[in-house]
Amino acid sequence: MQKFDILIVGAGMVGLTLALAIRKTTRLTVAIADKTPLSPITDEPSVRVSAINMASQQIFEQLDVWSNIVEQRLQPYQHMHVWDKAGYGKLSFSTDDVAGMLGTSDVEQLGWIIENSVVRHALWNKAQQDSGINFFTNENITNIGMGDSEVFASFATQMPITAKLVVGADGANSWVRKQMDMPITFRDYDHHAIVATVQCEQGHQNTAWQVFLPTGPLAFLPLFDEKLCSIVWSTSPEEAERLMALSTEDFSKELTAASDGKLGNITLTSKTFSYPLSMRMSQSFTQDRVVLVGDAAHTIHPLAGQGVNLGLLDAASLAQVISEQIDKQKHTAQPEQTQWAKATVLNQYSRWRKSEAAEMVAAMESIKQVFTPQNPITQVVRGLGMTLFDNIKPVKQLMVKQALGMKENLPDLAIIQK
Numbered sequence: 001m002q003k004f005d006i007l008i009v010g011a012g013m014v015g016l017t018l019a020l021a022i023r024k025t026t027r028l029t030v031a032i033a034d035k036t037p038l039s040p041i042t043d044e045p046s047v048r049v050s051a052i053n054m055a056s057q058q059i060f061e062q063l064d065v066w067s068n069i070v071e072q073r074l075q076p077y078q079h080m081h082v083w084d085k086a087g088y089g090k091l092s093f094s095t096d097d098v099a100g101m102l103g104t105s106d107v108e109q110l111g112w113i114i115e116n117s118v119v120r121h122a123l124w125n126k127a128q129q130d131s132g133i134n135f136f137t138n139e140n141i142t143n144i145g146m147g148d149s150e151v152f153a154s155f156a157t158q159m160p161i162t163a164k165l166v167v168g169a170d171g172a173n174s175w176v177r178k179q180m181d182m183p184i185t186f187r188d189y190d191h192h193a194i195v196a197t198v199q200c201e202q203g204h205q206n207t208a209w210q211v212f213l214p215t216g217p218l219a220f221l222p223l224f225d226e227k228l229c230s231i232v233w234s235t236s237p238e239e240a241e242r243l244m245a246l247s248t249e250d251f252s253k254e255l256t257a258a259s260d261g262k263l264g265n266i267t268l269t270s271k272t273f274s275y276p277l278s279m280r281m282s283q284s285f286t287q288d289r290v291v292l293v294g295d296a297a298h299t300i301h302p303l304a305g306q307g308v309n310l311g312l313l314d315a316a317s318l319a320q321v322i323s324e325q326i327d328k329q330k331h332t333a334q335p336e337q338t339q340w341a342k343a344t345v346l347n348q349y350s351r352w353r354k355s356e357a358a359e360m361v362a363a364m365e366s367i368k369q370v371f372t373p374q375n376p377i378t379q380v381v382r383g384l385g386m387t388l389f390d391n392i393k394p395v396k397q398l399m400v401k402q403a404l405g406m407k408e409n410l411p412d413l414a415i416i417q418k
Helices: 013-025 054-062 066-072 095-102 116-128 175-179 237-244 248-258 307-332 343-370 376-391 393-404
Strands: 002-009 030-033 049-052 075-077 079-084 090-094 111-115 133-136 141-146 151-155 161-168 184-200 207-213 216-222 228-235 266-268 273-282 290-292
Touching (some): 002 151, 013 133, 013 307, 116 133, 161 175, 184 237, 248 266, 307 343
Parallel strands (some): 161 290
Antiparallel strands (some): 049 111, 075 111, 079 090, 141 151, 151 161, 216 228
């Protein structure tokens, strides 16, 4: 029976980031269990992308995977433009706003749009180079059993493995969370997201675009080809069903009309995919010797593009809490060498990350409610508010700071190096 310090269930972006962060900050051994194969990187862009902010980029830089991502492909953006279809409110951000906030002219982008498959490839390849990380990809784990000092993970046919700590990094429908019967707070957003790749006649102009429609937000995220964008269209289930049934030509016309022609004529170039949106928040991020990170712990509305960034901060924060406890043991000569896996230590992580996740959930709910279709007077007030935000420098800079991930109490791996 193979023994490890930490078992991570889920080899997505967050799980792999955690494995690398653990290995960078400690010498603990890590097992990663996930049957999901790597998606091939082809000439055609993947429809699943993430908006990576400066804090997340710093994590990738510190873990020595950023250069590999850059060698593959990504798209930096220097501008964000947000407007209200039902009114006249608008917000615009640029690198100049960030430069003014930081007191420097050396700001080249607000963030990066990167295909999830590209990020996962870079993290996976880096993890495979580390002899302290072992992959279990032939079978899914079938059972988790709690011992006095270890967790036993069983497979259908291969030998079980043990670990001092199990981390659920297995997504919104987390098997680990369900196995541990960890209750969640759930809210159906009554929205479905449609994702696809489109071609824009006037190009994306290194800009992330978002329009708030009466049925929900539509985002155009710039891709590595100057004419291509990835769209995330959040709308009612009924409208999503109607849109998904349209021909390529008719869907393209709807996109062009919805975007007010700001990117010229829009042409759908990929299949469309749709999935329901909901808020999930685990009522506890830890239980016994089990910890949740990323979407297994929390999911939020994608309208601000912060879901992945929130999960990457979970990974960096958990690694830091464990590392700090190990360092503390060295200096106090504590005989118990697995103190880092105790509930008192893991609860530090839970308090740290749950508070930020709750703030993000509340912020997304507030934005969604503000842009819910209302009467004409409310629309006028909303437009005035957006215009005021756009012209009040301190408020605008605060909004930019939040979008970039430049927050207080960041884990060390995410702190931007000056």
